[in-house]
Structures are given as C-alpha cells and as structure tokens.
Amino acid sequence: MWEVFVKSYLAGAALAAACLFASPVLAQAPSASLAIQADRPGPKIDRRIFGQFAEHLGTGIYDGVWVGPKSKIPNTRGYRNDVVAALKELKVPVVRWPGGCFADEYHWREGIGPRNKRPVKINTNWGGVTEDNAFGTHEFMDFAEMIGAEAYISGNVGNGTPAEMAEWIEYITAPAGSLADLRAKNGRKQPWKLEWFGIGNELWGCGGNMRPEYAADVTKRYSTFIKVPAGTKTMRIASGASHNMWPWAEYNWTEVMMREAADQIDGTGVHYYTFPGGMETKGSATEFDEEAWARTIAKTIRMDEYITGHEKIMDKYDPQKKKIIAVDEWGAWHDPAPGSNPGFLQQQNTLRDAMVAALNINIFTRHAERVKLANIAQMINVLQAMILTDGPKMTLTPTYHVFEMYKPFQDAVLLPVDLKSSWYHKDQWAIRAVDATAARGVDGKTYVALVNVDPNQPASVTANLAGLTATRVSGRVLSAPTMQAHNTFDQPNAVRPAAFNGAQLSGGALNVTLPAKSVVVLTLE
Numbered sequence: 001m002w003e004v005f006v007k008s009y010l011a012g013a014a015l016a017a018a019c020l021f022a023s024p025v026l027a028q029a030p031s032a033s034l035a036i037q038a039d040r041p042g043p044k045i046d047r048r049i050f051g052q053f054a055e056h057l058g059t060g061i062y063d064g065v066w067v068g069p070k071s072k073i074p075n076t077r078g079y080r081n082d083v084v085a086a087l088k089e090l091k092v093p094v095v096r097w098p099g100g101c102f103a104d105e106y107h108w109r110e111g112i113g114p115r116n117k118r119p120v121k122i123n124t125n126w127g128g129v130t131e132d133n134a135f136g137t138h139e140f141m142d143f144a145e146m147i148g149a150e151a152y153i154s155g156n157v158g159n160g161t162p163a164e165m166a167e168w169i170e171y172i173t174a175p176a177g178s179l180a181d182l183r184a185k186n187g188r189k190q191p192w193k194l195e196w197f198g199i200g201n202e203l204w205g206c207g208g209n210m211r212p213e214y215a216a217d218v219t220k221r222y223s224t225f226i227k228v229p230a231g232t233k234t235m236r237i238a239s240g241a242s243h244n245m246w247p248w249a250e251y252n253w254t255e256v257m258m259r260e261a262a263d264q265i266d267g268t269g270v271h272y273y274t275f276p277g278g279m280e281t282k283g284s285a286t287e288f289d290e291e292a293w294a295r296t297i298a299k300t301i302r303m304d305e306y307i308t309g310h311e312k313i314m315d316k317y318d319p320q321k322k323k324i325i326a327v328d329e330w331g332a333w334h335d336p337a338p339g340s341n342p343g344f345l346q347q348q349n350t351l352r353d354a355m356v357a358a359l360n361i362n363i364f365t366r367h368a369e370r371v372k373l374a375n376i377a378q379m380i381n382v383l384q385a386m387i388l389t390d391g392p393k394m395t396l397t398p399t400y401h402v403f404e405m406y407k408p409f410q411d412a413v414l415l416p417v418d419l420k421s422s423w424y425h426k427d428q429w430a431i432r433a434v435d436a437t438a439a440r441g442v443d444g445k446t447y448v449a450l451v452n453v454d455p456n457q458p459a460s461v462t463a464n465l466a467g468l469t470a471t472r473v474s475g476r477v478l479s480a481p482t483m484q485a486h487n488t489f490d491q492p493n494a495v496r497p498a499a500f501n502g503a504q505l506s507g508g509a510l511n512v513t514l515p516a517k518s519v520v521v522l523t524l525e
Contacts, residue, residue: 030452030459030514032421032434038446039467040416045439046372047093047410049364050403051152053329053375055100056135057126057382058344064380064389065143066135073392079143082394083380086387087147090403091410094196096152096328096375097140101125101206103198104158108168111136112186125206127343137172141192150195152328152375157200157222157239158207166225169194173228196235196373198269198328199223203239204253212253215239216260223264237326237373240269243306254310258317267324267372270310273333274300274356285334285347286484290455293352293483294426296332297453300356301431303330304363311370326373327364331384332356333377345382349397350486351495351517353384354478357402358451358519361409362437368414393489401478401497405521408447412439415446424454434459434514446470446524452514455483463510470524473510475500479518 054060069078076084098106102125110119111133118133144151153172155165167179173191174180180191199222200207203215210218219238228234238261241253257268276296277283283292307325314323334347357376364371376399380387386400415438424433435451446468452459477500485495502513503522514520 028422029457030422030424030433030454032419032436032459032461034436034461034463035418035466036438036446036448036463036468037416037418037466038440041440042414042416043368045365045368045409045412045414047091048150049327049361049371049374050090050092050406050410051094051096051328051373051375052087052092052149052379052386053096053100053377054379055382056098056102056106056123056131057100057378058341058346059389060378060380060382061135063391064387066139068134076146077142078139079146080389080394083387083389084146086394086396086400087379090386090400091407092147092149093410094150094152094373094375095144095147095379096154096196096198099125099154099201100329101201103154103156103201104207106156107160107164108137108171112138112171126345127341129341129343137168138186138188141172141188145192151192152196152198152373153194154198154201155222157203157218162222162225165222166227169197169226169228169234173232173234175229191229193232194228194234196237197226198237198239199226199265200239202242202271204242207239212256213260215253216257219257219261220264223261235266235324236264237328238265238268240271240326240328241310242271243302251309251313254313258314258323262317262323265323267326268314269326269328270306271329272303272306272327273329273331273377275333282333282335285337285353286350286486288352288484290483291427291429293455294424294429294431296352297355297359297431298429300332300359301363303360304366307363307367307371311367314370321369324372325367325370326375327371328373328375329377330360330374331377333383347383348486349385349388349399350484351398351478351480352483354398354402354495354519355451355453355517356384357399358406358449359435359453361402361406362435362449362451365409365414365437365439388489390489395487395489395492397487398478398485398495401495402519405476405478405497405519406449408441408443408445408521408523409437409439409449412441412447414439434461448510448522448524450512450514450520450522452516452518455517457516459514461512461514463512465508465510465524468524469508470505470510472525473503473505473522475503475520475522477502477515477518477520479515483517
C-alpha cells in the first residue's frame with residue numbers, strides 16, 4: 001500500500017514541478033538579463049556546501065579511497081595517491097562518513113585496533129558483501145586530515161546506544177583518560193577535531209522507521225550525551241527530512257523536530273535526490289533523450305522550493321537563524337551501471353549530471369543564510385560521484401569539474417542577483433533557460449556562475465553591475481557536443497573545462513553568450 005502511495009505522490013510531484021515552471025511556449029533563442037548588486041552584499045557562502053559523502057557502499061571506500069598499504073596501486077599508508085591528489089585539488093571542506101544507511105548499523109569498536117583482528121561482517125544494506133572493517137575511525141580521520149577536510153561522522157542511532165555514541169566521541173576527542181589511552185595504543189596520541197556529528201541517519205527509514213515525535217525524543221536523548229572537551233565545539237545535526245523517500249518524512253518532520261528538539265541541536269539535515277524517472281524506475285545514466293534531460297532539470301530545481309519550505313518552518317522556531325540546514329545527501333540517482341552489482345549504486349556521470357550539480361550549488365548559494373553544509377552523494381564510484389576508479393584506473397567526472405570550477409565560491413560573499421530569463425520548453429517541461437549566482441571571493445574578485453540548460457541553443461546574457469567597476473573578464477566553460485557526453489578510463493577528457501572567451505565588458509555592463517548546455521564561471525577584476 002505504501003508503494004502505491006509513494007508512486008502516486010511522486011507522480012504528483014512531477015506534475016507540480018511542470019506547473020510550477022509553466023509559461024506560454026514562445027519560439028525564441030534563450031536570453032537573460034541580470035542585475036548583480038555588488039553594492040548590497042549578502043551572507044557568506046559557507047565553503048562546506050561543497051562537502052562530500054563517503055559511505056561503505058560498493059567501491060566508494062574500498063578501491064575508491066582505500067586499497068591498503070600492500071596494494072600495487074600507488075598509495076600512501078593505504079590511501080590511493082591519485083584520489084587523494086584529486087580531492088586536495090578540489091579543496092574538499094568536509095566529508096560525511098560512514099553513512100548513510102551503513103551508519104545505522106555501524107559499531108565503531110569493530111573498526112579500531114589491528115586490522116587483521118577486526119571482525120568481518122556482512123553489509124546488509126548494500127549488496128550483501130563482506131565488510132572487513134579495514135577502514136575505520138583512524139583510517140577515516142587520518143584521511144580527512146590528509147585531504148584537508150573536516151570530519152562529519154554519522155552516529156549509530158538505529159541499533160546503537162547513547163553510551164556507544166558517547167564513547168565514540170570521547171575516543172575521538174578526549175585529550176586524556178582511558179579511551180584516549182586506547183586511542184594512543186591504536187596509533188594516535190593526540191585527539192582529533194570532530195567538527196560535525198550526525199545524530200543518526202534517516203530515522204524515518206533505514207535508521208529506525210520512527211515517527212517524527214519519537215525521533216525528536218530520541219534525538220534529544222542521544223544529543224544529551226554528545227560531550228566534547230572544554231574549548232572545543234561539535235555541531236550536532238539532527239536526522240532530517242527527505243522529500244522523495246517517504247511523503248510523511250517531509251515538512252512535518254522538520255516541524256516536529258524543531259518544535260521538540262531545537263534546543264538540543266545545532267541544525268537539521270534534509271535529503272533530496274533527483275530521480276529522473278521516479279524512485280523505482282530511475283532511468284539510464286547515459287542513454288536518455290531530450291525529454292529526460294528536461295525532466296531531470298525540472299526535478300532538480302525543485303530543491304529551491306524544498307529548502308524554502310523548510311526555512312519557513314525553521315524561522316518559526318529559530319527567527320535568529322542560529323540553526324543551520326545541512327543538505328547532507330543530494331544528487332542525481334540513476335539506474336545502476338549495466339553489469340554492476342545493483343547494491344553498489346554505481347552509475348556513469350554525464351554532462352546532464354554536471355548541470356544538476358551546478359544548479360544545486362547555485363540554489364545553495366542563494367540560501368546561504370541557512371544552508372551552511374551540504375554533502376553530495378557520493379564522493380567516489382557511487383551515485384553522482386566526483387571520481388570513478390577501476391583497479392589502478394581513475395577518471396574525473398563532469399561533476400568533479402563543476403566543483404573545481406566553483407572553488408572561488410568557497411567562503412565568498414553572496415552578491416544578490418535579480419534574474420530575468422526566457423524559458424526552455426520540452427514537452428510538458430518548462431524551465432528558466434538561464435540560472436545564475438554571483439559572489440565576491442576571498443581574493444576580492446567577483447565571480448559569476450551561469451548555467452544554460454537549453455541543450456540546443458546558445459543564450460545571450462546581459463548583466464548590469466551595480467556597485468562594481470570591472471575592467472577585465474575571464475572565464476571557463478564546461479560543455480560537450482552531446483547531452484550524454486561522459487568521461488571514461490579510455491577517454492578521460494571527453495568533458496572537461498576550457499577557457500571561455502564569450503564574455504565582454506562594455507559601458508559598465510557584462511555581455512555573455514553562453515553555449516548550449518553549458519556551465520560558465522566568470523572572473524571579474
């Protein structure tokens with residue numbers, strides 16, 4: 001019965017998205033006008049919206065990050081050198097681990113001590129494969145330090161206890177005491193910094209199938225025992241709502257959590273996946289037509305509506321905006337790659353996924369006052385990954401390149417953008433052809449990110465620059481000849497950024513011609 005209800009709900013959501021962006025169909029080339037208000041700077045865009053997610057799922061950890069110190073694949077203490085270098089280049093700000101649903105059954109003591117003595121278990125959530133616990137707390141925390149990222153650990157509320165969670169936090173952060181001694185015995189004398197801690201994962205689903213009222217009580221109970229040394233701070237993130245998993249875990253979940261548990265948390269998570277064809281029949285990652293392209297874009301930009309709805313609820317209970325939204329799972333979810341273990345959630349990554357990434361990042365920047373953390377699902381080899389590996393082979397995806405192009409937006413100051421755009425139409429889908437965001441970087445330069453979702457026509461963009469005097473513009477563009485273009489191990493550069501010369505400054509205005517199906521990031525000096 002729930003299955004029928006969910007199918008009906010998602011079908012209605014797709015129709016609502018089509019209605020939301022409905023507009024009379026006009027035959028015209030895409031165009032847009034922007035007013036970038038550099039004289040009215042907004043909030044800081046927290047660098048942590050560019051966070052990553054690494055779950056014990058498929059080859060996301062094993063083969064993706066960890067190959068072990070005895071591997072013939074070039075590594076440093078077991079970590080792949082090529083992957084570490086690529087992630088450092090992205091300036092990854094934070095990594096969420098160990099899940100996901102895997103976190104709901106993870107017992108941290110099984111992942112410490114000599115690796116050859118750690119218990120081997122079955123990963124009951126993802127593929128039914130063995131988990132040898134070779135990658136545990138020490139391996140993750142060292143990895144985060146290696147790439148310069150903060151640690152975001154999801155605690156086991158599903159079948160763990162408050163005592164187990166409290167002891168894990170003490171093991172990680174305590175400067176002295178019995179658990180600090182145990183940590184030192186296992187190779188780490190100094191405590192780690194634990195900047196973020198998730199109080200469970202998806203408590204409405206694989207984290208315990210809880211009602212929101214019960215989940216709020218559980219959250220308060222577990223949060224009570226999240227204690228860190230004096231002078232340190234760990235942000236406590238409640239397990240939040242999910243728009244497209246279960247309808248009853250949407251806005252009402254946030255309403256109850258904020259009403260009942262706001263004083264025990266620092267923020268709440270929200271999950272939103274872009275299912276191009278629906279939760280059960282998602283569709284191929286690489287074999288799709290223009291209707292599926294448009295449908296995917298229309299569904300992904302509902303993220304803006306979704307965040308807005310949660311912000312309104314949070315404003316009721318937290319008008320000073322002290323509690324954050326953590327979009328700690330998001331991204332495109334397609335059918336598994338043909339021939340792969342379906343429980344591994346491995347998929348290719350095309351130019352369409354690059355558009356999904358850029359549009360979502362733009363949305364996060366526009367909600368910078370509340371959205372302070374986001375974690376794309378997932379970092380390597382799983383869902384909308386940054387990197388794909390296969391044994392010694394590695395390739396960067398179009399999504400990786402979007403994150404790399406947007407690096408100047410990390411900790412930049414949002415510059416409001418008044419955008420007017422023509423519409424891109426395909427069948428029942430009608431979407432603004434151009435999307436944009438702008439910011440003043442920490443280097444003092446102004447950055448403008450533009451997306452043309454029309455896969456067929458270039459778009460003309462004119463931008464007025466209020467409060468900004470610029471004499472030079474440069475940029476980079478990500479596009480490809482086809483919507484389905486993607487990188488492979490044999491052709492790793494099929495989709496990659498290139499220098500962009502389609503922007504000019506004239507009379508205090510910026511004029512840009514965006515190629516079809518492109519992401520462009522401009523630098524104004």
